[in-house]
Amino acid sequence: MDPEVLQALKKIQRDAVKREPRVEPELSGMDFIEFEFARLQALPFATTDAGSEADPPIAAEDVQLAMRLRERPAHWHSVTGAHLPEQGCITITADPEATRAEIASVLIHELAHAATPTPRSPSGRRTVHGRAFRTMLVRAAKEAYGLDLDPEAITWSSWRIDDAIVRELHALGGEWRLAVGS
Numbered sequence: 001m002d003p004e005v006l007q008a009l010k011k012i013q014r015d016a017v018k019r020e021p022r023v024e025p026e027l028s029g030m031d032f033i034e035f036e037f038a039r040l041q042a043l044p045f046a047t048t049d050a051g052s053e054a055d056p057p058i059a060a061e062d063v064q065l066a067m068r069l070r071e072r073p074a075h076w077h078s079v080t081g082a083h084l085p086e087q088g089c090i091t092i093t094a095d096p097e098a099t100r101a102e103i104a105s106v107l108i109h110e111l112a113h114a115a116t117p118t119p120r121s122p123s124g125r126r127t128v129h130g131r132a133f134r135t136m137l138v139r140a141a142k143e144a145y146g147l148d149l150d151p152e153a154i155t156w157s158s159w160r161i162d163d164a165i166v167r168e169l170h171a172l173g174g175e176w177r178l179a180v181g182s
């Protein structure tokens with residue numbers, strides 16, 4: 001997607017008052033991923049650069065996306081993602097059978113990393129999926145999709161929150177169960 005188009009899109013999204021869950025059924029595959037990523041980046045939670053270790057820090061709304069659709073399914077996760085804080089970059093790799101909901105869940109998870117400070121334990125170990133992260137993830141799910149997750153969700157493991165987001169999006173019906181490679 002052209003950078004100028006993306007910028008214009010983000011502006012439109014910022015100006016939009018509507019926050020209900022929605023997808024763009026006419027978009028397929030990579031276009032859907034790019035569109036959804038830009039839409040998520042335009043939300044209030046993404047304005048922070050707290051999760052960035054780049055110099056200067058890069059806000060979640062400005063991180064870059066590198067994505068890849070696999071030709072055939074992998075053995076385990078249908079979608080995997082990573083946030084590379086030093087590079088201001090998020091990577092995502094998806095099976096063709098991955099649903100839009102599964103893609104969205106990973107995108108929002110990685111953007112929540114970019115928006116959340118990563119505390120270090122006294123030994124220097126980074127607490128990547130700590131309470132601050134899980135709180136941001138629950139907040140992002142609310143801003144992005146209007147999801148009211150269980151109030152206890154911030155005490156869950158992060159993968160359980162990821163799963164809940166997928167389940168709730170699938171339950172919305174519509175296009176969320178569409179395979180990204182279809």
Ligand SMILES: [Zn+2]
Pocket residue numbers: 109113128129158
């Ligand atoms: Zn994570």
